[in-house]
Amino acid sequence: KAGVTQTPRYLIKTRGQQVTLSCSPISGHRSVSWYQQTPGQGLQFLFEYFSETQRNKGNFPGRFSGRQFSNSRSEMNVSTLELGDSALYLCASSDIQGNNEQFFGPGTRLTVL
Amino acid sequence: GEDVEQSLFLSVREGDSSVINCTYTDSSSTYLYWYKQEPGAGLQLLTYIFSNMDMKQDQRLTVLLNKKDKHLSLRIADTQTGDSAIYFCAETPYYGGSQGNLIFGKGTKLSVKP
Numbered sequence: 001k002a003g004v005t006q007t008p009r010y011l012i013k014t015r016g017q018q019v020t021l022s023c024s025p026i027s028g029h030r031s032v033s034w035y036q037q038t039p040g041q042g043l044q045f046l047f048e049y050f051s052e053t054q055r056n057k058g059n060f061p062g063r064f065s066g067r068q069f070s071n072s073r074s075e076m077n078v079s080t081l082e083l084g085d086s087a088l089y090l091c092a093s094s095d096i097q098g099n100n101e102q103f104f105g106p107g108t109r110l111t112v113l
Numbered sequence: 114g115e116d117v118e119q120s121l122f123l124s125v126r127e128g129d130s131s132v133i134n135c136t137y138t139d140s141s142s143t144y145l146y147w148y149k150q151e152p153g154a155g156l157q158l159l160t161y162i163f164s165n166m167d168m169k170q171d172q173r174l175t176v177l178l179n180k181k182d183k184h185l186s187l188r189i190a191d192t193q194t195g196d197s198a199i200y201f202c203a204e205t206p207y208y209g210g211s212q213g214n215l216i217f218g219k220g221t222k223l224s225v226k227p
Contacts, residue, residue, distance in 0.1 A: 004155075033214060033215070035215075035217075042217060042218075042219045042220065043201065043215075043217040043220075045214040045216070048214055056214055058214065090155055090156065092156075092215075101158060102158070102215060103158065104148075104155040104156040104157070104158075105155050106154060106155040107154075107155050
């Protein structure tokens with residue numbers, strides 16, 4: 001099975017712009033979660049989608065949003081970018097059965113200038 | 114609130130055993146995980162343990178869980194230079210009948226000296 005894929009791998013934006021990141025889960029997985037990784041805050045949960053519905057949301061401002069499509073692919077959007085949004089954004093997929101194993105993609109490195 | 118704590122650095126010699134420790138606060142956690150992250154890469158799930166277990170062994174990896182003290186450890190036997198990476202401990206709290214998101218520690222950077 002192919003793993004979790006994320007596009008693009010690297011992105012450079014300027015303050016005030018918006019950005020959309022994409023995640024394709026492992027085939028058959030219906031749950032997709034997003035995490036932000038920064039040197040200062042570590043790994044923080046953004047949100048989780050299952051069957052096109054947001055099931056869980058972390059403590060991030062409304063500038064961060066996401067959605068999931070019927071094929072389980074997910075996108076996250078960040079509007080009005082700030083310097084502090086520079087981070088590695090990781091997507092994880094899960095089949096939500098049993099042990100909640102989450103399989104991570106390689107991440108998208110976002111730099112905000 | 115929920116919190117996961119880990120020491121930030123560990124240095125060992127090749128061939129020695131490494132022990133990475135973690136403490137967590139949420140007693141409702143059902144599963145606890147160890148992830149590995151190499152430079153420039155995403156997270157790789159190494160192993161996990163269900164909260165009603167004390168120990169789990171998987172090849173060179175041994176996970177010990179002390180639920181009373183909320184302490185989790187990962188032992189890597191015969192540590193190799195390829196094991197150099199950041200290791201994250203994570204828990205998944207149980208919310209009203211369903212698994213929650215992962216809560217991660219800050220990660221322990223393991224350096225293996227030849």
